[in-house]
Amino acid sequence: MDCKLFDEIADHISKSGYEEIECRRRTSSGRHYYFIYHTVKDWLTKNHPEVIKNMGGSSHEKLQFCMEQLCIDCSDKKFGMLALKLKTLHRIRVHADYYLDDEFSEGQITMIKKEKERVCELLRELETKS
Secondary structure, three states: OOOHHHHHHHHHHHHOOOOOHHHHHHHHHHHHHHHHHHHHHHHHHHHOHHHHHHOOOOHHHHHHHHHHHHHHHHOOHHHHHHHHHHHHHHHHHHHHHHOOOOOOOHHHHHHHHHHHHHHHHHHHHHHHHO
């Protein structure tokens, strides 16, 4: 399956007529997050297979740790920026999925979409350097 479908379904969920707005926000945020997760994982597998293969941590941490290591190894702050964005996006997804008593606002959806675009932009910039 192409992970871009996660992004498409996230937009579809957001625009649906389902009356529970917060539920739509929470559900679409998870799909946006997993679009990014798989995009980054695929990018690392293609461009830095040795780093992702040898990195420890949970599946979500692993991507962050890879970016932190690449920031050091390649002396490129863009990898550090990606690590921070992955951490932020993961926190938003966890908030959406586990903290149901806390409000999940439209601002959080706006942030996840903005950060998602920036992650893709940074990956493109780094790929052109390779």
